Amino acid sequence: MTMPFRNTLEVPSLKEIYKDRFLVGFAAGLYYTEVEELMARHYNALTPENEMKWSSVQPAPGRFSFGAADQLARFAEENGMKLIGHTLVWHSQTPRWVWEHPDGKARSREEGLALMEEHIRTVAGRYAGRIYQWDVVNEAVEEYNGVWQLRDSPWLRVVGEDYLEHAFRLAHEVDPEALLFYNDYNTADPGKRDRIYQLAKELLEKGVPIHGIGMQGHWSLYHPSAEQIRQAIEKYSSLGLKVSITELDVSVYAWNDRSNRYPGELPEELLYRQAERYAEIFRIFDEYHHVIDRVTFWGTTDARSWLNHFPQRNRPDHPLLFDRKNQPKPAFWAIVDPYRPWYANRAQYLGAAVFETAEGEEVGTIIPGDYQLDELKDQGFALDRVARVRLERGHVVTFFESPDGGGRMWSYSGEADLDGARLVREARAMKVEFVE
Ligand code: 9MR
Numbered sequence: 001m002t003m004p005f006r007n008t009l010e011v012p013s014l015k016e017i018y019k020d021r022f023l024v025g026f027a028a029g030l031y032y033t034e035v036e037e038l039m040a041r042h043y044n045a046l047t048p049e050n051e052m053k054w055s056s057v058q059p060a061p062g063r064f065s066f067g068a069a070d071q072l073a074r075f076a077e078e079n080g081m082k083l084i085g086h087t088l089v090w091h092s093q094t095p096r097w098v099w100e101h102p103d104g105k106a107r108s109r110e111e112g113l114a115l116m117e118e119h120i121r122t123v124a125g126r127y128a129g130r131i132y133q134w135d136v137v138n139e140a141v142e143e144y145n146g147v148w149q150l151r152d153s154p155w156l157r158v159v160g161e162d163y164l165e166h167a168f169r170l171a172h173e174v175d176p177e178a179l180l181f182y183n184d185y186n187t188a189d190p191g192k193r194d195r196i197y198q199l200a201k202e203l204l205e206k207g208v209p210i211h212g213i214g215m216q217g218h219w220s221l222y223h224p225s226a227e228q229i230r231q232a233i234e235k236y237s238s239l240g241l242k243v244s245i246t247e248l249d250v251s252v253y254a255w256n257d258r259s260n261r262y263p264g265e266l267p268e269e270l271l272y273r274q275a276e277r278y279a280e281i282f283r284i285f286d287e288y289h290h291v292i293d294r295v296t297f298w299g300t301t302d303a304r305s306w307l308n309h310f311p312q313r314n315r316p317d318h319p320l321l322f323d324r325k326n327q328p329k330p331a332f333w334a335i336v337d338p339y340r341p342w343y344a345n346r347a348q349y350l351g352a353a354v355f356e357t358a359e360g361e362e363v364g365t366i367i368p369g370d371y372q373l374d375e376l377k378d379q380g381f382a383l384d385r386v387a388r389v390r391l392e393r394g395h396v397v398t399f400f401e402s403p404d405g406g407g408r409m410w411s412y413s414g415e416a417d418l419d420g421a422r423l424v425r426e427a428r429a430m431k432v433e434f435v436e
Pocket of ligand 1: 049050092093138185216247306
């Protein structure tokens with residue numbers, strides 16, 4: 001048995017590809033251990049998905065528990081990943097006692113501020129010097145009667161409008177090294193965008209230490225438009241703030257679609273559409289890489305996305321780069337180089353042409369390029385065994401009679417019958433190329 005010839009490459013690492021542009025990260029709970037190596041290979045930032053939230057780290061007054069957060073922090077550090085803190089002040093995943101006495105009576109402003117202070121000192125204090133960036137305040141803007149305002153959250157009711165300011169100042173005092181971000185969803189929608197812009201501007205004018213806006217990026221095939229994403233990045237960064245995409249996923253469902261259309265594997269057509277959508281989004285990120293600090297995916301693989309458990313939906317979604325078998329999807333290949341079709345990128349690394357015997361046994365797999373057949377034979381490519389060739393979409397293979405690419409030529413695209421014997425006898429050179 002001869003080994004098939006291969007000049008294919010490994011799946012490229014996303015953090016390597018983007019290392020001069022922005023950090024590339026992922027969010028996870030302790031289930032990261034299922035795909036530890038995959039995550040370490042591709043990402044250089046880690047966000048604990050739930051493990052640093054108030055209800056996780058301080059479930060009862062003064063009772064702190066850091067086991068899971070510590071484990072995630074250690075994993076990040078051992079693998080050269082920036083650790084992202086998520087999140088200090090939020091209306092959700094925060095126990096009621098933070099804002100209410102046991103009898104249900106609201107706490108006073110002083111009590112609320114004191115609890116916020118104790119929490120930030122303890123949590124941000126514990127990880128001080130180790131956190132690259134904190135999401136200090138999460139999701140504080142909401143629409144009421146058509147007007148975008150500060151969310152009617154318990155923090156607003158108990159402390160008042162300056163609760164954000166207090167949170168940022170405290171976090172900065174406790175961990176002066178950490179970048180401090182305001183984080184929210186639907187940040188590309190114009191009304192909300194403008195209100196967040198105004199909020200950030202006011203904070204800056206008051207000298208509040210805020211360094212960036214986190215655009216969560218829970219997007220879909222349909223929403224928001226590329227133009228809205230672009231305008232939002234422009235607008236936030238015009239304040240001199242950094243922008244990070246903190247929770248990216250691209251649902252295959254429109255927001256109001258409650259169907260369960262894709263319970264099993266996603267149809268190919270949808271995988272391809274999603275790849276194109278990811279490419280569109282990453283072309284914008286590339287264009288604005290000088291203001292984008294980080295792009296983080298919200299989850300490890302499709303199997304672990306929060307969207308599989310979204311209330312009132314509760315159906316499998318397919319929003320991430322790796323499928324339920326941990327394999328890179330077309331979406332992954334799309335962002336390897338978002339200016340080329342995903343299948344051209346994949347072929348560049350994993351091979352564009354597979355040569356087989358009549359029985360379907362692989363004789364050799366090669367990436368696009370120009371080849372001298374004599375050289376290939378010298379390197380162990382048993383061309384005389386070849387009966388047919390399988391090509392990646394968009395590719396052709398051409399055989400030339402003479403080594404300089406002249407003389408008679410034979411081109412194949414798609415699945416083709418190939419006379420392997422004639423090939424060896426008559427052709428001297430070969431070119432595998434991507435044609436658009
Ligand atoms: O992914 C998180 C999920 O496991 C939790 O159940 C959920 C609870 O609110 O929070 C999810 O993460 C959210 C993040 O913390 C803030 N932005 C929206 C995310 C998706 O809901």
